[in-house]
Amino acid sequence: MRTISHEEMSPKEVALGIVERLEKLWNVDLKSIITNEALTEDERLKKLRARMVEAALSNIDQLHDEVGHQLTDNEDDALLQRVLAEKDIETEPNICVLRSNYEIIRRYQGKQVYDYVFNLSKRMEAMAQAKTPGQLAVQTVGSTLFSVGTAWAKLTWSAWRGGQTLLQATRTGITSLGMKTAVTAVVLVLAVILLYLFLENPKKILGVMYNDTDQMLVVQDWQESEGNLYMEHGEMKNFMSDYATGNLDSPKVQMKSRFLNDPSNPNNPEDVIFGGLYFSDRKFGLRGTEGLIVFNSPDSSLIFAHQFAVPYTKDNGTFMQVLRSIPSDLSGLFREMYNQRVTRFDKNEGGFRMTSTVNDPRGGVVGLIATISQR
Numbered sequence: 001m002r003t004i005s006h007e008e009m010s011p012k013e014v015a016l017g018i019v020e021r022l023e024k025l026w027n028v029d030l031k032s033i034i035t036n037e038a039l040t041e042d043e044r045l046k047k048l049r050a051r052m053v054e055a056a057l058s059n060i061d062q063l064h065d066e067v068g069h070q071l072t073d074n075e076d077d078a079l080l081q082r083v084l085a086e087k088d089i090e091t092e093p094n095i096c097v098l099r100s101n102y103e104i105i106r107r108y109q110g111k112q113v114y115d116y117v118f119n120l121s122k123r124m125e126a127m128a129q130a131k132t133p134g135q136l137a138v139q140t141v142g143s144t145l146f147s148v149g150t151a152w153a154k155l156t157w158s159a160w161r162g163g164q165t166l167l168q169a170t171r172t173g174i175t176s177l178g179m180k181t182a183v184t185a186v187v188l189v190l191a192v193i194l195l196y197l198f199l200e201n202p203k204k205i206l207g208v209m210y211n212d213t214d215q216m217l218v219v220q221d222w223q224e225s226e227g228n229l230y231m232e233h234g235e236m237k238n239f240m241s242d243y244a245t246g247n248l249d250s251p252k253v254q255m256k257s258r259f260l261n262d263p264s265n266p267n268n269p270e271d272v273i274f275g276g277l278y279f280s281d282r283k284f285g286l287r288g289t290e291g292l293i294v295f296n297s298p299d300s301s302l303i304f305a306h307q308f309a310v311p312y313t314k315d316n317g318t319f320m321q322v323l324r325s326i327p328s329d330l331s332g333l334f335r336e337m338y339n340q341r342v343t344r345f346d347k348n349e350g351g352f353r354m355t356s357t358v359n360d361p362r363g364g365v366v367g368l369i370a371t372i373s374q375r
Helices: 011-026 041-066 077-084 099-106 111-128 133-142 150-161 166-177 179-198 330-338
Strands: 095-098 204-212 229-233 235-238 272-281 289-296 303-310 317-322 344-349 352-358 365-374
Touching: 011 041, 011 111, 011 179, 041 077, 041 179, 041 235, 077 179, 095 099, 099 204, 099 272, 099 365, 111 133, 111 179, 111 204, 111 365, 133 166, 133 179, 150 166, 150 179, 150 272, 166 179, 179 204, 179 235, 179 272, 204 303, 229 235, 229 330, 272 289, 289 330, 303 330, 303 352, 303 365, 317 330, 317 344, 317 352, 317 365
Parallel strands: 204 365
Antiparallel strands: 095 272, 204 272, 229 289, 235 272, 289 303, 303 317, 344 352, 352 365
């Protein structure tokens, strides 16, 4: 798959190009939604997701009707119905990658960070167009992703550990989960990236964060004003959230713990690392988007903070640190970390390696890649 450089196309051009190709393939109108300034950004996202899911699933049904084959799926009907009804979606699926790719991603700096965010949209576009489990498996493996969503990852991992090739296991995972459910997970992520790319508001950020630890990571009460997601300026438009085990009755987490190929060797290139996306945008006036996220493990003492800033006039930056306890004053902690922000943060602390990188200290359309790794 050819990669895109942000020097070749603007973010809006990338988004519109994907929208136009999907419109042609699916024979559906998406542009009237994403360009409708009478709708709030939240409303645009809900409608865009619903229209895209409906069109993608119709695309799948059409092929199977043509060949006279009844597609059997183990559908997450609740998720599908919520998307199609344009209701609030609490699940923002994790993406996951093999360690061999994770180690490359973690080293990205500058233009590479921005290009990675851009090219996630291209990878998701190709996956969303798949009509069969085999096609989706080929696109997923070719995209350098392992899966989208913890349920899909768990099923693929089981098949892979059982002796199947990665491509065979990916197809097995999709078939076991349900083709329509897998495509829905892809569309949920793709729609967020499209909206981020399309909106011309200055001072916005799309963060991709990976969890290379044995701990599930949560952000307590992140939807509440007193929770552990703190916004100094701007607002969080979308935030990572998935099921801990992949089962719908399991607890929600922000990022799932890693899958280790060999627990005695936590550096195997075939380990699977989970990650989540967040999209934060400026709110109004001469302010940017600046915030602090405090992650903790429900099962251990691990607590750490991740700070990001796209100020209106000052330099963009980021910072991370391990904490002894969940702070009572997130505003104070934000200011302390804000004053230490850098373009590239890389530090070993408390048995963990943390990295966080923004693509550039200047500019208002920012990509960020952050990681935490258990040493």
